[in-house]
Amino acid sequence: MAIGAGVGVANVYYVQPVIPLVRAAFGITPEAASLVPAVSQAGYAAGMLLLAPLGDLLDRKRLILTKSALLVVALLTAATAPALSVLLAASVALGLLGSVGQDFIPLAAQHAPQERRGHTIGLVTTGLLCGILLSRTIGGIVGDLLGWRAMFGIAAAMVTLLALAVWRLLPHQSATATGTYVGLLRSLATLTCRHAMLRKALATQALLATTLGAFWSTLALMLAEPPFQLGAGVAGAFGLAGAAGAFGAPLFGGFADRSGPLTAIRVGCQLVAGAFAIMLMLPHSFAALIAGAILFDLGVMAGLVSHQTIVTAIDPDARSRLNGLLMTAAMIGMSIGAVVGGWAWSRHGWTGVCLTGTIAGLLALLHSFLPPIIRPVFKESAS
Structure with missing residues (x-):
């Protein structure tokens, strides 16, 4: 689960160190290039607020698999983006779906015994935070060696492997909340x-x-x-x-x-x-x-x-x-x-x-x- 949390959230941050490469590829201004990580971050914030709560309404395993499949599509779209507008749209999707990393934390909390819940959450959170912190380093290295498009392609392969591991290893879990999605969002307040x-x-x-x-x-x-x-x-x-x-x-x-x-x-x-x-x-x-x-x-x-x-x-x-x-x-x-x-x-x-x-x-x-x-x-x- 710790690896899954890190692999999931890292997709939001890979692009940050390769912005100069994106700028050169599309021949755009620094201000326009900076929109790529900006919309990705905005998408992640929206994903935390709008998509993460779905873990209470749906089977978390199925939710993680669905998000992972859509995340692969978004990563491949970013890797093959012919124009900045396409990359921006893909970046929004990467941010939204990058919230899949957070879905592992309540899953771990539910299956951990009470006396070790803090330790278990700590392990998964470590994976999440390492994904955030190390993704910038990895993105920069891969970008320098292979280019920014290859970075998104490699990330898509990693998410695919993650989805296979989740499918084989994680248990199904019944929903813990009833009602509608709108009602779920209202319950946040x-x-x-x-x-x-x-x-x-x-x-x-x-x-x-x-x-x-x-x-x-x-x-x-x-x-x-x-x-x-x-x-x-x-x-x-x-x-x-x-x-x-x-x-x-x-x-x-x-x-x-x-x-x-x-x-x-x-x-x-x-x-x-x-x-x-x-x-x-x-x-x-x-x-x-x-x-x-x-x-x-x-x-x-x-x-x-x-x-x-x-x-x-x-x-x-x-x-x-x-x-x-x-x-x-x-x-x-x-x-x-x-x-x-x-x-x-x-x-x-x-x-x-x-x-x-x-x-x-x-x-x-x-x-x-x-x-x-x-x-x-x-x-x-x-x-």
């Missing part, structure tokens, strides 16, 4: 309003995710400046440092099983704030930058795995919807972090970015100690 712990988890994880957006959106700019003056290849290689942090997710999942998820979340918040504080105090140290990237990614992952343990236990019949809401909140946080990080960089340089990350980590830590806000429920008295 109902779940958010009903469960105070869910709202707290969404807010805390969004704060942690802002640090991801701020760091990764400005890292290449910082590395290009003195004293480092390094190229985009080194910035892409930092994905390996992030992956090293992601491998700690199962450890925090087990820690959450033993000590409680709230404790793991607070440790994660402290790691995030501490990592950015180290980079703030040692702005010209490459070793501090690598250590900071590993530590803050580890902290964000600790929060994510622990929050997934919390939200998937709120309502066993709504695990896909609850996980989709959590990941949507994280993506919103990443988007806000990218905007705020860009503003901080333009005004205050790397110091501003590190301050942003430190403050976000401390705010997340503070919010984790606040009690969930309970919405009052008014009932009519019996006459």
